[in-house]
Amino acid sequence: MRIDVKKNILASNNSLAATNRERLEKHGVCMVNLMASPGAGKTSVIMRAIEGAAGDPAMAVIEGDIASEIDSLAIEAMDIPALQINTGGSCHLTAAMIGSALDHLDLEALDLVIIENVGNLVCPAEFDLGETSRVMISSIAEGHDKPYKYPLMFREVEAVLINKVDLAPYCDFDMRQFRKVVGELNPKATIIEMSCTEGQGVEEWNHWLAGTAAPVK
Numbered sequence: 001m002r003i004d005v006k007k008n009i010l011a012s013n014n015s016l017a018a019t020n021r022e023r024l025e026k027h028g029v030c031m032v033n034l035m036a037s038p039g040a041g042k043t044s045v046i047m048r049a050i051e052g053a054a055g056d057p058a059m060a061v062i063e064g065d066i067a068s069e070i071d072s073l074a075i076e077a078m079d080i081p082a083l084q085i086n087t088g089g090s091c092h093l094t095a096a097m098i099g100s101a102l103d104h105l106d107l108e109a110l111d112l113v114i115i116e117n118v119g120n121l122v123c124p125a126e127f128d129l130g131e132t133s134r135v136m137i138s139s140i141a142e143g144h145d146k147p148y149k150y151p152l153m154f155r156e157v158e159a160v161l162i163n164k165v166d167l168a169p170y171c172d173f174d175m176r177q178f179r180k181v182v183g184e185l186n187p188k189a190t191i192i193e194m195s196c197t198e199g200q201g202v203e204e205w206n207h208w209l210a211g212t213a214a215p216v217k
Ligand SMILES: Nc1nc2c(ncn2[C@@H]2O[C@H](COP(=O)(O)OP(=O)(O)OP(=O)(O)O)[C@@H](O)[C@H]2O)c(=O)[nH]1
Pocket: 036, 037, 038, 039, 040, 041, 042, 043, 044, 045, 071, 118, 119, 163, 164, 165, 166, 167, 194, 195, 196, 197, 198
């Protein structure tokens, strides 16, 4: 007899994700699952969102990393509640981990929770966390072929942020090709070209976040 372990793991994760989703809905809280490869700019994008919101919507951040508290300390320094999950080797967050994190947040006081998933373009796309929306970042120096190589991640999101556009003069990133492939994989996705360091597209990102992940209170 063959046991389909992966199917079982995903089914049990989906049921916990549904519980998280119900819980957030009850409190009128939106949750965004932000995914990208290591170093693409997840924490930087969250920081730009915190600055853009300036307290409205009321935010908290859940940081997923294999090790270290570097990212949650950076968010806390901005006076935003930040919880660090260290997966201890696991390369994605699960709905169970998010459920435990939600226990530590005052959901009634919040409008928006942003999750920084573990840096990885593969399995985070397979694990529903109970989020309201999914966003991924692809950065210029990673190359324009990533949508061909990691199609599931590009298919599963509502928005694709192309970060570090300030590096374009130093790279051979073909923006037209990238946009064409993403458009074929996921025609409904919003694509935003941005630079967290230079500021390009940051307003558009904040506008998308305010509209799509708008608090429903
Ligand atoms: N040139 C440039 N550098 C950027 C930009 N956004 C982020 N960086 C830099 O890229 C590096 C990684 O950024 P982070 O925001 O820490 O990326 P991350 O995806 O959170 O990284 P991990 O959590 O380690 O996976 C940092 O040195 C940032 O300053 C950008 O738009 N342009």
